[in-house]
Amino acid sequence: MNAILEVLKATIPAGTPLLLGALGEIYVERSGILNLGVEGIMIMGAVSAFGVTAITGNVWLGVILSALIGGGMSLIHAFNSITLKANQTLSGLALTMLGLGLSGLIGKRYIGMPLPNKIYNLPILGLKDIPLLGPVLFDQDPIVYISYILAFVFWFFLFNTRFGLELRSVGESPDVADSAGIDVFRIQYLAVFIGGIMAGLGGAYLSVFYAPAWIEGMTAGMGWIVLAITIFSLWRPERAVVGSYLFGGIRVLQYKLQPFGISPNILNMLPFIFTILVLMLASKEISRKKISAPSSLGIPYFREKIT
Amino acid sequence: MTRRYSNSFLSILVIILGFLAVYLISGVRPDIILKSIVISAFGSVYGLSETLTKSIPLVLCGLGLSLSFKASIWNIGAEGQLLMGAVGATWVVLYLMPNAPRLILILAMFLMGAILGGIWALITAILKVKFNLNEIIVSLMMNYIAIEFVNYLVYGPWKSPYEWGFPYSTKFPLSAQLSRISDTRIHYPTLILAIILAISLYIVLNKTKLGYEIRVIGDNIEAARYAGLDIPKIVLVVLLLSGGLAGLAGVGEVAGIHHRLRVASGISPGYGYTAVIVAWLGRLNPLLIILVSFLFGGLLVGGDAIQVSLGLPGATINFVNGLILIFVLVQSVSKARISYVRKRKK
Numbered sequence: 317m318n319a320i321l322e323v324l325k326a327t328i329p330a331g332t333p334l335l336l337g338a339l340g341e342i343y344v345e346r347s348g349i350l351n352l353g354v355e356g357i358m359i360m361g362a363v364s365a366f367g368v369t370a371i372t373g374n375v376w377l378g379v380i381l382s383a384l385i386g387g388g389m390s391l392i393h394a395f396n397s398i399t400l401k402a403n404q405t406l407s408g409l410a411l412t413m414l415g416l417g418l419s420g421l422i423g424k425r426y427i428g429m430p431l432p433n434k435i436y437n438l439p440i441l442g443l444k445d446i447p448l449l450g451p452v453l454f455d456q457d458p459i460v461y462i463s464y465i466l467a468f469v470f471w472f473f474l475f476n477t478r479f480g481l482e483l484r485s486v487g488e489s490p491d492v493a494d495s496a497g498i499d500v501f502r503i504q505y506l507a508v509f510i511g512g513i514m515a516g517l518g519g520a521y522l523s524v525f526y527a528p529a530w531i532e533g534m535t536a537g538m539g540w541i542v543l544a545i546t547i548f549s550l551w552r553p554e555r556a557v558v559g560s561y562l563f564g565g566i567r568v569l570q571y572k573l574q575p576f577g578i579s580p581n582i583l584n585m586l587p588f589i590f591t592i593l594v595l596m597l598a599s600k601e602i603s604r605k606k607i608s609a610p611s612s613l614g615i616p617y618f619r620e621k622i623t
Numbered sequence: 624m625t626r627r628y629s630n631s632f633l634s635i636l637v638i639i640l641g642f643l644a645v646y647l648i649s650g651v652r653p654d655i656i657l658k659s660i661v662i663s664a665f666g667s668v669y670g671l672s673e674t675l676t677k678s679i680p681l682v683l684c685g686l687g688l689s690l691s692f693k694a695s696i697w698n699i700g701a702e703g704q705l706l707m708g709a710v711g712a713t714w715v716v717l718y719l720m721p722n723a724p725r726l727i728l729i730l731a732m733f734l735m736g737a738i739l740g741g742i743w744a745l746i747t748a749i750l751k752v753k754f755n756l757n758e759i760i761v762s763l764m765m766n767y768i769a770i771e772f773v774n775y776l777v778y779g780p781w782k783s784p785y786e787w788g789f790p791y792s793t794k795f796p797l798s799a800q801l802s803r804i805s806d807t808r809i810h811y812p813t814l815i816l817a818i819i820l821a822i823s824l825y826i827v828l829n830k831t832k833l834g835y836e837i838r839v840i841g842d843n844i845e846a847a848r849y850a851g852l853d854i855p856k857i858v859l860v861v862l863l864l865s866g867g868l869a870g871l872a873g874v875g876e877v878a879g880i881h882h883r884l885r886v887a888s889g890i891s892p893g894y895g896y897t898a899v900i901v902a903w904l905g906r907l908n909p910l911l912i913i914l915v916s917f918l919f920g921g922l923l924v925g926g927d928a929i930q931v932s933l934g935l936p937g938a939t940i941n942f943v944n945g946l947i948l949i950f951v952l953v954q955s956v957s958k959a960r961i962s963y964v965r966k967r968k969k
Contacts, residue, residue: 352759392949396949396952402955403952403955405759407949410945410952414949418938419938420938421935421938532938537763537764540760540764543760585768588764591760595750595760602755
């Protein structure tokens with residue numbers, strides 16, 4: 317029983333960087349933009365958070381800067397895909413290459429460096445004594461709690477506010493939204509920026525809280541898994557929570573299975589094989605429930621068309 | 624016209640900002656980096672031979688990718704397909720027919736490499752056609768799986784007992800090693816194969832029914848549907864060929880250069896990803912891709928050089944690649960825009 321609780325407790329932080337990234341990417345894709353640069357933004361978030369924390373000793377400064385760097389980087393993609401109406405797939409791939417390269421360049425001096433202060437878990441009094449769930453959910457680090465709140469906020473805003481409605485309508489049919497007086501480009505820029513902030517935060521969590529260390533290329537495909545979770549979530553924040561912790565669980569399983577003599581290389585394949593399985597599940601559900609991706613996903617919107 | 628100039632201005636700005644960033648972070652002057660790259664890659668016979676050597680896998684992967692991209696299939700999986708080709712060659716040489724005569728052995732290696740590379744891409748194709756999965760994510764996942772698979776083989780079942788514990792397979796016998804031009808590493812059988820295939824692909828794309836169908840699907844999938852094309856079949860064929868071409872590149876690397884299977888990062892420093900840029904910069908034109916591959920081969924050689932001489936991390940070249948891709952992107956936009964505006968004016 318304790319072993320199971322331990323696995324569950326480790327699952328939450330393992331899934332947190334994915335959850336942060338996926339919440340953001342859901343907003344991006346809901347606005348009709350496909351950002352394949354998540355991997356590159358996450359790793360830039362990771363290196364900048366680690367660097368700032370190592371230099372200043374202040375974790376929160378690192379976290380805030382990584383969010384800004386993530387947001388700033390995503391604006392390159394926003395400019396390419398919204399203003400220039402360039403190919404979004406290529407722009408995203410370019411962003412990933414830029415991020416992987418630049419983070420390697422910046423991070424060279426941080427390899428093997430410890431962080432000055434260790435981050436402790438912050439059990440929430442009262443809640444952590446709930447049987448079973450308490451120690452799993454409420455004996456975690458502060459960013460995990462922030463991610464709970466953000467998941468709720470992202471869900472709430474998407475389905476219960478005017479901004480959420482505008483966001484969804486822009487992604488479904490930008491020309492209709494436009495003729496209803498919604499500033500399509502403003503909404504899209506905002507969504508991509510939010511996505512960048514969240515991916516940056518996800519990276520910061522990875523290097524400062526989860527690892528905590530800087531390793532070149534440490535995101536190791538997490539950005540792509542975020543994109544898979546976004547599809548699995550059917551573009552709904554509440555389902556992204558489920559998807560992210562599923563992958564978190566796989567990651568924990570990877571470590572727990574190591575002592576049993578299975579090749580670490582085979583174990584390393586697990587999240588990637590699981591990604592494909594999860595996408596197949598999502599695809600079945602999409603066709604069964606007749607849901608679809610935001611209709612204008614990946615298609616540039618030319619305002620001239622309706623005038 | 625002003626828009627075309629403003630975009631050219633923008634793409635040059637991107638490059639300048641990029642080099643400025645490298646300077647600010649590393650303290651190495653951009654002109655020194657550029658000079659170092661150019662001289663090491665193109666400034667000597669040795670440099671040129673290395674550039675040509677590294678351009679061989681880029682041509683093959685670039686050709687494969689351009690075929691996919693022509694059909695608007697986003698195969699980003701050349702890296703994994705290349706690695707599976709390397710596995711195929713090693714399998715043939717060390718386990719399936721180690722005692723076969725040279726010519727048969729070499730043909731069998733290339734064949735098996737193409738088959739395994741093709742099958743690897745076919746998995747992506749089947750998932751796309753049958754389950755409607757996004758091929759970008761799937762082909763990337765297949766890359767990661769292939770990398771772990773190669774590493775599993777060289778650390779596990781295929782690890783050689785004769786290599787002092789290094790993660791290497793047993794060395795290939797001489798009969799399985801491709802010939803090289805004098806004392807360079809240019810394994811010319813693969814080079815010749817790549818050039819022949821580039822010309823063939825050019826003919827297939829421009830002169831055959833399959834090529835026509837691929838272009839129709841790529842340009843306008845709705846039109847292809849109306850025309851009654853068997854789209855799933857063409858997607859499968861395109862990805863099979865695409866992966867097969869990348870697989871050949873993997874055969875060339877193990878049989879021409881390393882003479883053994885080794886860890887994935889030792890076989891390919893990311894040829895499959897660089898080839899994405901090669902394919903686009905070559906405008907998906909097989910003949911142009913040969914030329915662009917040579918330039919990027921040089922960039923890879925230069926990347927190694929700045930690592931050694933200037934102490935910059937290997938990832939720097941990733942950054943340069945990303946900059947070039949944005950450059951290509953902005954350039955391509957100016958053309959698309961102009962044709963769009965022209966259409967509207969009519």
